[in-house]
Amino acid sequence: HAADKKLTVGFAQVGAESAWRTAETESIKSEASKRGVNLKFSDAQGKQENQIKAVRAFIAQGVDAIILAPVVETGWEPVLREARRAKIPVVLVDRGIKTADESLFATLIASDFVAEGRMAAEWLAKKTGGKASIIELQGTPGAAPAIDRKKGFEAGIKAHHEMKIIASQSGDFRRSGGKEVTEALLKGSGASVTAVYAHNDDMALGAIQALEEAGKKPGTDVIVLSIDGVKGAFEAMVAAKLNCTVECNPLLGPMAFDAVEKALKGEKLPKKTVVQDRVFDSNSAAAELPNRRY
Amino acid sequence: MKFSTRSQNLPLYATMLVLLALFSVASLRYEGFFSTRVVANLFSDNASLGIAAVGMTFVILAGGIDLSVGAVLAFTTIFTATLVQNHNVSPFVALPLALAIGTSFGTGMGFLIQRYELPPFLVTLGGMFFARGVAFVISQESVGITNATYDKVLEFGVPLGAEASLSATALAFIVFLIAGAVLAHFTRFGRNVFALGGNENSARLMGLPVGATKISVYAISGFCSALAGVVSTFYKGSGNPADGVGFELDVIASVVIGGTLLTGGVGTMAGTLTGVLIFGTIQTVLNFDGRLNSSWLRIAMGGLLLLFILLQRFLSRHTAAVR
Amino acid sequence: MMNDPFARIRPWFSGASLLWPVLGLLTLLVFNAIYAPGFFRLELRDGHLYGTLVDILNQGSKVMLLAIGMTLIIATGGVDLSVGSLMAIAGAVAAVLVTQAALPFAAIVGTTLALTAIAGTANGLLVAAVGIQPIIATLILMVAGRGIAMLITDGQIITFEHAPLVFVGNGHLFALPFTVTLVLLTLGVTSLATRKTAIGLFLESVGDNEKAARYCGINTTLVKVVVYAFSGLCAGVAGLIATSNIKAADSSRVGEMMELDAIFAVVVGGTALTGGRFTLVGSIVGALLIQTLTTTMYNLGVPPAVAPVPKAIVIVAVCLLQSEKFRQQITSWFGRRQA
Amino acid sequence: MSEPLLNVRNVTKAFGGVKALDGVGLTLRPGEIHALMGENGAGKSTLIKVLTGVYTPDDGAMQFDGRVIAPRSTREAEAIGISTVYQEVNLVPTLSIADNILLGRQPTRFGFLRKKAIKQRAEVALARLGLKLDVSLPLNACSMAEQQLVAIARALDIQAKLLILDEPTSSLDEREVEFLFGVLRRLRDQGMALLFVTHFLDQVYAITDRITVLRNGAFVGDFAAADLPRLKLIGAMLGRNFEELESADSDPSPAITEKRATFLEAQELGKRGVMDNVSLSIAPGEVVGLSGLLGSGRTETAKMLFGVLPPDRGSLSIAGQRTSIRSPRQAIRLGLAFCSEDRKSEGIIPHLSVRENMILAMQASRGPLRLLARSEQDQIAAHYIRALNIKTASAETPIMNLSGGNQQKVMLARWLAMQPKLIILDEPTRGIDVGAKAEIEKLVHSLRAQGMAVIFISSDIEEVVRTCERVVVLRDRRKIAELSGAEVQPNRIMNVIAHHDE
Numbered sequence A: 001h002a003a004d005k006k007l008t009v010g011f012a013q014v015g016a017e018s019a020w021r022t023a024e025t026e027s028i029k030s031e032a033s034k035r036g037v038n039l040k041f042s043d044a045q046g047k048q049e050n051q052i053k054a055v056r057a058f059i060a061q062g063v064d065a066i067i068l069a070p071v072v073e074t075g076w077e078p079v080l081r082e083a084r085r086a087k088i089p090v091v092l093v094d095r096g097i098k099t100a101d102e103s104l105f106a107t108l109i110a111s112d113f114v115a116e117g118r119m120a121a122e123w124l125a126k127k128t129g130g131k132a133s134i135i136e137l138q139g140t141p142g143a144a145p146a147i148d149r150k151k152g153f154e155a156g157i158k159a160h161h162e163m164k165i166i167a168s169q170s171g172d173f174r175r176s177g178g179k180e181v182t183e184a185l186l187k188g189s190g191a192s193v194t195a196v197y198a199h200n201d202d203m204a205l206g207a208i209q210a211l212e213e214a215g216k217k218p219g220t221d222v223i224v225l226s227i228d229g230v231k232g233a234f235e236a237m238v239a240a241k242l243n244c245t246v247e248c249n250p251l252l253g254p255m256a257f258d259a260v261e262k263a264l265k266g267e268k269l270p271k272k273t274v275v276q277d278r279v280f281d282s283n284s285a286a287a288e289l290p291n292r293r294y
Numbered sequence B: 001m002k003f004s005t006r007s008q009n010l011p012l013y014a015t016m017l018v019l020l021a022l023f024s025v026a027s028l029r030y031e032g033f034f035s036t037r038v039v040a041n042l043f044s045d046n047a048s049l050g051i052a053a054v055g056m057t058f059v060i061l062a063g064g065i066d067l068s069v070g071a072v073l074a075f076t077t078i079f080t081a082t083l084v085q086n087h088n089v090s091p092f093v094a095l096p097l098a099l100a101i102g103t104s105f106g107t108g109m110g111f112l113i114q115r116y117e118l119p120p121f122l123v124t125l126g127g128m129f130f131a132r133g134v135a136f137v138i139s140q141e142s143v144g145i146t147n148a149t150y151d152k153v154l155e156f157g158v159p160l161g162a163e164a165s166l167s168a169t170a171l172a173f174i175v176f177l178i179a180g181a182v183l184a185h186f187t188r189f190g191r192n193v194f195a196l197g198g199n200e201n202s203a204r205l206m207g208l209p210v211g212a213t214k215i216s217v218y219a220i221s222g223f224c225s226a227l228a229g230v231v232s233t234f235y236k237g238s239g240n241p242a243d244g245v246g247f248e249l250d251v252i253a254s255v256v257i258g259g260t261l262l263t264g265g266v267g268t269m270a271g272t273l274t275g276v277l278i279f280g281t282i283q284t285v286l287n288f289d290g291r292l293n294s295s296w297l298r299i300a301m302g303g304l305l306l307l308f309i310l311l312q313r314f315l316s317r318h319t320a321a322v323r
Numbered sequence C: 001m002m003n004d005p006f007a008r009i010r011p012w013f014s015g016a017s018l019l020w021p022v023l024g025l026l027t028l029l030v031f032n033a034i035y036a037p038g039f040f041r042l043e044l045r046d047g048h049l050y051g052t053l054v055d056i057l058n059q060g061s062k063v064m065l066l067a068i069g070m071t072l073i074i075a076t077g078g079v080d081l082s083v084g085s086l087m088a089i090a091g092a093v094a095a096v097l098v099t100q101a102a103l104p105f106a107a108i109v110g111t112t113l114a115l116t117a118i119a120g121t122a123n124g125l126l127v128a129a130v131g132i133q134p135i136i137a138t139l140i141l142m143v144a145g146r147g148i149a150m151l152i153t154d155g156q157i158i159t160f161e162h163a164p165l166v167f168v169g170n171g172h173l174f175a176l177p178f179t180v181t182l183v184l185l186t187l188g189v190t191s192l193a194t195r196k197t198a199i200g201l202f203l204e205s206v207g208d209n210e211k212a213a214r215y216c217g218i219n220t221t222l223v224k225v226v227v228y229a230f231s232g233l234c235a236g237v238a239g240l241i242a243t244s245n246i247k248a249a250d251s252s253r254v255g256e257m258m259e260l261d262a263i264f265a266v267v268v269g270g271t272a273l274t275g276g277r278f279t280l281v282g283s284i285v286g287a288l289l290i291q292t293l294t295t296t297m298y299n300l301g302v303p304p305a306v307a308p309v310p311k312a313i314v315i316v317a318v319c320l321l322q323s324e325k326f327r328q329q330i331t332s333w334f335g336r337r338q339a
Numbered sequence D: 001m002s003e004p005l006l007n008v009r010n011v012t013k014a015f016g017g018v019k020a021l022d023g024v025g026l027t028l029r030p031g032e033i034h035a036l037m038g039e040n041g042a043g044k045s046t047l048i049k050v051l052t053g054v055y056t057p058d059d060g061a062m063q064f065d066g067r068v069i070a071p072r073s074t075r076e077a078e079a080i081g082i083s084t085v086y087q088e089v090n091l092v093p094t095l096s097i098a099d100n101i102l103l104g105r106q107p108t109r110f111g112f113l114r115k116k117a118i119k120q121r122a123e124v125a126l127a128r129l130g131l132k133l134d135v136s137l138p139l140n141a142c143s144m145a146e147q148q149l150v151a152i153a154r155a156l157d158i159q160a161k162l163l164i165l166d167e168p169t170s171s172l173d174e175r176e177v178e179f180l181f182g183v184l185r186r187l188r189d190q191g192m193a194l195l196f197v198t199h200f201l202d203q204v205y206a207i208t209d210r211i212t213v214l215r216n217g218a219f220v221g222d223f224a225a226a227d228l229p230r231l232k233l234i235g236a237m238l239g240r241n242f243e244e245l246e247s248a249d250s251d252p253s254p255a256i257t258e259k260r261a262t263f264l265e266a267q268e269l270g271k272r273g274v275m276d277n278v279s280l281s282i283a284p285g286e287v288v289g290l291s292g293l294l295g296s297g298r299t300e301t302a303k304m305l306f307g308v309l310p311p312d313r314g315s316l317s318i319a320g321q322r323t324s325i326r327s328p329r330q331a332i333r334l335g336l337a338f339c340s341e342d343r344k345s346e347g348i349i350p351h352l353s354v355r356e357n358m359i360l361a362m363q364a365s366r367g368p369l370r371l372l373a374r375s376e377q378d379q380i381a382a383h384y385i386r387a388l389n390i391k392t393a394s395a396e397t398p399i400m401n402l403s404g405g406n407q408q409k410v411m412l413a414r415w416l417a418m419q420p421k422l423i424i425l426d427e428p429t430r431g432i433d434v435g436a437k438a439e440i441e442k443l444v445h446s447l448r449a450q451g452m453a454v455i456f457i458s459s460d461i462e463e464v465v466r467t468c469e470r471v472v473v474l475r476d477r478r479k480i481a482e483l484s485g486a487e488v489q490p491n492r493i494m495n496v497i498a499h500h501d502e
Ligand SMILES: Nc1ncnc2c1ncn2[C@@H]1O[C@H](COP(=O)(O)OP(=O)(O)OP(=O)(O)O)[C@@H](O)[C@H]1O
Pocket: D015, D016, D018, D019, D020, D038, D039, D040, D041, D042, D043, D044, D045, D046, D047, D087, D391, D392, D393, D400, D401, D402, D403, D404, D405, D406, D431, D433
């Protein structure tokens, strides 16, 4: 490798389904242009097959490295073996993969979804003194964040016998889904709700609207908490409608390219770098809002 | 004055020409595009799509539609993955079982459609929901497969030059496409399918086994969807209940791009292959380009699709006029 | 000749019998009455009706609107996959305009709907003039349209607090959500336009036997282009509602998979995918059927991952109910048992 | 006398309120050609469909070859030895001719089709009917008559004990009919039984041994052809005297009255790949016939004039004005009407009612916004149902539920209601019963009297001669002669067609 030759990196992104995702893409793109890297971007529209195709196309083009944001945790071994055979290092971002063979990727830079769910549960327990009737707004069935955030949250409330999930439905990670589901649950099985836990901010923002329309005061009558920490969530917290969001940092660009460069130099990398996620609530929101770029 | 005897094949030739043009332009534009590796990838990456498309071709030729393919694929992947991985069932048992379930499922839908004269759109939509739901009942999470047989299959490959090799999945696609082509074009059953789609009432009055043929095409499609699922487990080494969402549209689109009429009775297996490859090539081209953002990527995809379909129309019309 | 007492009103309900989809819907409602307490509870709050039934009407309004446009397209033997993406475009355009341009609201709505109608026209031209199969012609816009919507909003979710636009999806009129008025208005105008003029007859002729219709002097190309444009318009209104509903333009997600819901509504309602006779009221019933089904799942607390299974069972059950063959078989079984 | 092969007793079949068959019987013996006769809507096709398992009878019993039968599908009927050609050509237009002939019984080897053998067998099957076609062409490239022959070839290809032909000759001209009859006689001599429906009385007497007559779904009688003179047959079918209609039959071709200004003048019209060359002119009050063998381009000529196949050379003027017609819409606006020979795919809108089918062209010419008042529609429908004696349960019955002949009458009504200046009738009497045929001839005369121009296409040369004052003869897609006045004689036309080159 000539040192002065421009580096080519392929980035296989899941899609553009949420503000969070767009922020991640933006972060990686801007970091690439900052470092003068020739970035090949692919948007898989939420489908693993498309992502695999993209990775294989990157390999066929002979890119120097690949950044992959895997849409699910399994099903990568064959294609990653191919990358390894072609001696192309792969950096995983935002979500891990399940494999027995850790040599398939250089490193993983990601948040811990289970931890996020647990942090949300812990925050809620503290806030309510361990007493809550909760509506859970799940993400898309089968999606790793949805599964893990549910798991983490359930584990978190286990110790508190008076915290109960009274209804749990999927809002498909969408604003409209969050609204529709909350609206329906408020009239049915979730009528006695005291807290709404959403797997992402978008659904929480939808739920807030549904609560308002039902004549309840989100943030006061019903506690609303969610995960991701996008700008809209901070605005809602400042307006005292959302109580808490657990940050899931999408700005992985700098770390990802650091890892790429190290991997290309042959340096040894830790297999996993967990991005430290913070919990923000109405108290810390106002101070943080100006810093939010996404 | 004599009429061209093969005018009905013109759209197919036009489609192939379009694929060729697409491939040539991309080869000139992108370094590394013109390689056996890209061609081999095209076949292995689109093996599931292609196999499901073979089944779908039969259904569409017979004048029906099958929306359940994506869900059946998902069901098959998670079913086999769970059996093999979590219950230590041998793949030699799990895979035939999965295929049998897929086939019976298709047969069941076909039976409802045929026996009670229900609209295929609704029945297979129901089938789609059902298979998807059951897939999630089996497991909500994806399951990775680590199994010696799987590894062996994964390592298998017919070398194509130094760089590339044709994987087992790609081979499965090619074999089933040929089998499908033979069944569609060289057997009585195939002709009956065409007749059924061309005019169901006539087919009945001509004494053809309309009921059996109708049920069979859905059975074939069920089998192919399950096979696509099996191939997908080999392709990825995992099963996922959330796989193949929206897959049915890709499959239908590839078949129809290949010149098969959605109204039934007209089409070819070769066309389906071309359709699948056009679909795959457009994706590969966009991946090779890699400069478009998410919005432009979608626009470009639609635009390319439009361009090629217009080209295909124009070519088949123009050549027809010249004759 | 026999005297047909319903001859005059029949065309309004032509197509298959409305009885069976309505029966399906009623069954579902009865089921809810038994298993979902409070389903039928309605209260008046601030002069608005409030309750699950109202929600179903409100949430179902989008699919109902799409289904109205889709019915006409299906009647001509076509199909429109692009409606979901057109909804996204409508939402994106409206949101960008209300947040960035100081235009009167009427102009904003006008621009938005004009754009989606033009997009629909493009679909129509591809189908009718170029002769591309409807499913592919509209697939193009389905893929590209979402990209266009994302381009308009720059991939972001654009939120707004513009009162008139918020009213479209959240306001109330005559104690009911405004969306109900929109649906009724569209349904009324479309029914009148198809049944009080010859448009309905032309649509059915084109769908039933296009060649014969052309030989009768019907401008089949024009007929088709018009229905696709109209479907674009309906999708535009649905997009405005969806966007207004959440006070945000969510280009990448809005209207996803809704084309399937709309087609489902039309087919369950009794209009055959092969074209010909159509029933708008049937499609509305079909749309209400899916929305009720979704709400039922929420109410019963069916885990979202397995919710598709009962949904599938309901779909097939409604289908079987509609099937004359099936009813005959049931009667014959019943008869045999009695004998 | 031999044992009956088929014995049908007391068969009854109702559709909703309509009794299509009411206690009908039928007896067929091996080695006999049997005609099934009756007016349009008498129940002939329904009886055939009951026999062959398309419909299940409500009541009655059927015996075939000594066994009681109750076939539930055409397939079963074929299996027991009944081969059928249904009234509407029931083939698959998108498949090749060869496929259509052999579908379901193609020769195979190890389960694979033997394409060469298929082609050969199809060609042989067609050759038996005196037809030579490229059998790899799709069926939709064939004219109506060719399609009809293909359907017959298909039915002849299997070894059956009973062959049923429902109006096999409705599109055929004499030559094909002769060929077909030759084949049928041979089959009879081999001991096959044949059941045969036609509205051509000459054909009945030329070939049948026995005749069963139906009227209004009821059995009238089973007669030996030799014992049943024409008039009695007609009387049995119609249930009334036929003298008046018979007189129309012998009407001489009326002399050309005073010459009026030409309405339409076509010169050297042609279209690449469709028609070579045809010139034709017609004045108001004139009836011009197009004659020629099958495939000679009569239908194509009509379609060129009507804008379905816009010509790419030659000139056309209407009412003295040079125009070119690019679409049916335009043709209709200029006062043309075209009643297609292919009513199934170019005529009826199957699910729409009789009324809607009748007013459709009229409504189309008014545009979508000016809906014909419902009362007016009802009136038109009632008028033509009465005038053309259309047998239908009501004006609101979907047209697909009508018998073939009655559908044809609705098509005529559709175009007559337009009051066009020029009407092109392509095989207007196809599938129409004797009574109605005479009525249609009368109708053409009255149209002429009203000053309408009529282009009349028919395979029945006698009919052409009776109705037309001028005849344009086509061959091989070009005009070869024009006969007028006294020259309009069956023999002359035949001669011109046969010996033009010599
Ligand atoms: N599927 C159907 N539904 C309702 N009525 C029907 C149906 N098929 C036939 N009929 C009615 O049954 C009667 C007999 O029809 P059929 O077709 O047997 O007449 P046909 O003798 O063959 O007449 P044609 O000479 O015109 O062919 C007609 O009045 C027709 O309207």
